[in-house]
Amino acid sequence: MDTNIFRPRAARIIEVRPETAIDWTYRLEWTGGTPQPGQFFQVSVPRVGEAPISTSGWGDGWIELTIRKVGRVTDAVFGLDVGVLLHLRGPYGRPFPVAEFAGHHTIIAAGGTGLAPVRGLIQHLLGTLGKDEGPSFLNVLAGFKTPGDVLFTSDLRAWADQTPVLLTVDRADSDWRGHEGVITTLIPDLEIRDIEDARVVVVGPPLMMKFTLAAFLDRGIAPEQLWVSHERRMSCGVGKCGHCKIMNSYVCIDGPVYRYADAQWLTD
């Protein structure tokens, strides 16, 4: 029955790309709705379960999901190879409001797997950079725990050819040539052309978001100029199951992307 919002559609795996030991990118055939930056899918493996996964990229007839092996469903996905079917519902949730970034200096700060939900956003913004509908200037800040945790290495290199990309790791090893230190150490010295005009996106684990938001607020960025994306447990993705509710907001339908002016009042 077509009107059943819980019925997933089959999607064939057409490429599997390891990013790290436990984060792999899956490209799937997809002719359902085209996602917008920041949206997610309910991904399922029949007889194992369903889990919300944000889209890390998309193109004509395909989408990409970057999946970390951390739970029942993602463990099962890691056993699957090219040609096998996954099942998807979506795309769901409110995307990043890219129109809000047009003409503004835009800064994307991502921690760890938080880079996956903004990868599509960064690619979109790079495609419109300097145009009327795009940001006037773009900075990407990406922080990871160790060099072995760095996601999208080739993307980061390609983005750096077009716009300033600051990459840091909390703990470097002897081969690391880049910056060492938590992502918040990059913020005090970041050149922001016009503080009152900037737009900032912060996505990552809860502690990273807390301190990164504080660092940008310290720089004089107002809550209205900040956006976050929240991750919560979900069973349905469509406003029914209740797991992701925070106060009067449902992360699945009112988020996952929130303006921080609203999100600052949400307490679990």
Added chain:
Amino acid sequence: MTEETHASFRLSPDELDRALRSWNRNMDVVGPRRLQGRGRMTGQDVIRYGPVAAGEDIEWKPKSDFSPKVVLFPPNETLFHLVGTEIAEPPAVDPERPLLLFCRACDIHGVDRLDRVFLDNGPAPDPYYQRRRSRLRFALIECAASMENCFCVSMGTNVVEDYSLAIRFQPDGSALVEVRDRDLLAGIPETAAPEAFSPAFVQEDDRPVRVPEPDELAREIRENDLFDHPMWELYSRRCIACGRCNFSCPTCSCFSTLDVASEDAPELGVRRRVWAGCHVDRFTEMAGGHDVRTDYGSRMRFKTMHKIHDFQQRFGTHMCVGCGRCDDQCPEYISFSACINHVSDVVEQGAEG
């Protein structure tokens, strides 16, 4: 929809049985039933909803332990059969066959609260709920008086307009009924004596509560850190996170989906949904182990705010309908009505300070 009418009768015990038999031919008839010896303790009964075929099947005196939400939202429901890569819906109930539900005013309001989530919230209605909901007709059981722990008057849920039938059971097994649907009228025996009757509604609560004004409560949350108030610590000590309040509540609608594979045939399985509760462990736990509200006091705070604040902000009406089942069922004797009053006290003190 059924044609409207208006008539009222006194039914003898035999006439009530005959009416129920007649209705059962064209519809499913469900009401509160006493299941002897099926309660939590040895020798204890439980009152829960199930099919009723005769007047004596309906346990109308005490409140039911579980709410009638089971007829719309079963505790365990198969969403899909999973056969290889095929995903098939199980056969659905016939949406044309009515379901006549005997229940009280608070529970009829409770269904309205479920409607907001399952039908209105999000991009589309929940199809499983919607099919059952479209069949539903209410047979209002009149409450003679507020029962233990009840506070429907305080919540404004003591009066209902939306019912197809209203009934006042008499101790001798007879009943007064008001009938509003023509096809229910057809089931009333011709021998039944017309008698003027319309249901009365409870006007005084067993446990009156003072619900804080939404704006004042919102201010107290933002400006005075109500979520961190020491009042919630009490519940960290007393609550055991069993979830009985959630599962007995007529308005708690949370669920988890759960895939199950057959042990004998791994290619066969089902995707189910089962009731979930915000008091129960793992409700918010994410893959990787990150969790929120790990202490039980914050879970009590979360539930309380949903019932008397968050839902109201989103849908314009309070979620709680004042049935008091949470208090009836709590093994630690936590009183939700006392909690609401405590919140009101804190809000008032904040306004003075």
